[in-house]
Amino acid sequence: MEDLKNIHIGDFIRRRVIESNLDMDRIVGFMRATEEEIREMFTCSSLSSDILLRWSKLLRYDFFRLYSQHIMLYAPAGRDMISEKTPKDTLTSLPVFRKNIYTPEIIQFILELIETGKKTKQDVMTDYKIPKTTLYKWLTKYNGQVRAGKQ
Incomplete structure (x- = not known):
């Protein structure tokens, strides 16, 4: 998994364009932009x-x-965030999502950090605000699977 601390969205898009093998004419037409503007987007660290x-x-x-994954890793939901148990009409008119949805990629990333010794369990709990019970459930459930590349 990529390091998502510093997201350069233009680079991610450029890489996906290369993987997709899309013709520039199709991109220009769909994006309603010039080829020069498209190439400029590849250099942007953020886009609207x-x-x-x-x-x-x-x-x-x-x-x-x-x-979303950046938020989960570097600014996890805290006690002051809207809970899924809170009636959504009470605090916000916006959609309410479950606050702790960890994707398999996030779980694998966290477990690899521990397995490779880059971070201790305590470091993970502190740095990413992952509850101790959640982390230990992952460690039990995915024991040895990270190294094997399974998920």
């Missing part, structure tokens, strides 16, 4: 959400998830 949504549709990849 409407442009990012267009890229996500064109390349069939959820670029927003990069940011």
Whole structure:
């Protein structure tokens, strides 16, 4: 898994374009931009959400998830966040999502940090605000699977 601490979205998009083998004419037409503007987007560390949504549709990849995973790793939900048990009409008119959804990639990333000795269990709990019970459940459930590349 990539280090998601510093997201350079233009680079991720450029890499996906290369993987997808898309013709530049198709990209230009779909994005409603010039080839020069497209190449400029590849150098941008951030893009507006409407442009990012267009890229996500064109390349069939959820670029927003990069940011969601960043939030989960570097700014996990705290006690002051809206709980899924709180009636959504009470505190916000926005959709309420489950606050602790850890993707398999996040779990694998965390377990690899522990397994390789880059971080201790305590470091993971402190740095990423992952509850002790959650971390130990992962360690039990995925024991040895990280090294084997299973998930």
